[in-house]
Amino acid sequence: MGGTAYNEYLKTDVLHALQVQVTEDEGERSFLVVCQVQELYFALITHDIDAAAGHLRANRAFDATAALRRAASHFAGLNASWTSLSWMLPADFQAIKQGMTSVHGRSSSLQSWKYRQLLFRLGLKDADLAEEVRGMPEQYAELQEAYQAPSVYEDALAMARRRGHDLPEKKAAPDGNAEDGLDPAVVTFWTTIFLSGKPEHADLFNLAHSFIAVAEGLAEYRNLHYLTTSRTLGARPAYFGTSGTAWLLPTLQQMPFPELWATRTGEE
Numbered sequence: 001m002g003g004t005a006y007n008e009y010l011k012t013d014v015l016h017a018l019q020v021q022v023t024e025d026e027g028e029r030s031f032l033v034v035c036q037v038q039e040l041y042f043a044l045i046t047h048d049i050d051a052a053a054g055h056l057r058a059n060r061a062f063d064a065t066a067a068l069r070r071a072a073s074h075f076a077g078l079n080a081s082w083t084s085l086s087w088m089l090p091a092d093f094q095a096i097k098q099g100m101t102s103v104h105g106r107s108s109s110l111q112s113w114k115y116r117q118l119l120f121r122l123g124l125k126d127a128d129l130a131e132e133v134r135g136m137p138e139q140y141a142e143l144q145e146a147y148q149a150p151s152v153y154e155d156a157l158a159m160a161r162r163r164g165h166d167l168p169e170k171k172a173a174p175d176g177n178a179e180d181g182l183d184p185a186v187v188t189f190w191t192t193i194f195l196s197g198k199p200e201h202a203d204l205f206n207l208a209h210s211f212i213a214v215a216e217g218l219a220e221y222r223n224l225h226y227l228t229t230s231r232t233l234g235a236r237p238a239y240f241g242t243s244g245t246a247w248l249l250p251t252l253q254q255m256p257f258p259e260l261w262a263t264r265t266g267e268e
């Protein structure tokens with residue numbers, strides 16, 4: 001078969017045939033490409049989160065930390081991609097949205113199963129939102145699996161338990177609100193790790209910092225998404241017929257790994 005080694009590896013012929021526009025709008029290409037690039041990043045981050053979870057289940061804290069650090073650095077790349085939409089005005093977005101509706105039917109990014117899978121793997125689980133992808137049986141099954149499985153954070157706590165740390169079974173946070181799931185014994189555990197200064201806790205200390213870096217990456221993603229939406233949609237109705245920004249606002253407060261954040265408040 002002809003071709004180049006470059007193309008054989010990167011599949012550029014396939015990659016560059018994937019941008020099928022729904023309007024003649026010359027700005028649509030940047031929206032489409034940014035969405036596709038972000039989808040690739042969702043999958044890449046999930047890949048490294050899964051790698052971290054595998055290492056944690058095998059008691060390899062050092063390797064898990066390396067995988068989480070990769071995931072955190074991918075968030076920096078993902079978040080930079082929002083800049084490509086900084087030119088967009090509400091009229092540009094409306095034209096694309098109308099094009100999507102007339103060609104493909106009613107569309108929302110809530111139908112992004114890769115993003116939902118990523119959130120589930122981080123422990124931010126909401127069963128109702130999985131329903132958005134029920135029409136894709138294979139992907140829906142994968143989402144159900146991610147919903148049922150321990151999150152990467154629960155895997156870290158299980159590893160600490162196997163090492164002899166006195167920790168209760170961490171229950172999965174209730175749907176949609178990690179804060180409600182705050183476990184005081186887990187807060188005490190992480191506080192000890194952060195404050196002990198003991199060399200034997202060094203790998204858990206580094207692991208905890210990597211979890212924080214991942215959570216910050218996600219928080220920044222959500223903030224930039226919110227800002228982009230404020231600029232290009234404002235408070236106009238979105239998918240649910242209610243204000244798009246109002247739907248997104250509460251998501252800014254849903255932080256993964258809640259006990260790690262609670263250690264920052266400390267005790268009086």
Ligand code: HEM
Pocket residue numbers: 034035036038039085088093108109110112115225228229232233238239240243244245247248251
């Ligand atoms: C002009 C740009 C954008 C606007 C105005 C916008 C608007 C919105 C709105 C209003 C929602 C809330 C749900 C809904 O009503 O549909 C949402 C959710 C979402 N959007 Fe966007 N969006 C934009 C760009 C993007 C891009 C480029 C991506 C990348 C694939 C994306 C991914 C998502 C995801 C994953 C959600 C679910 C959020 C969550 O569950 O926390 N959006 N978007």
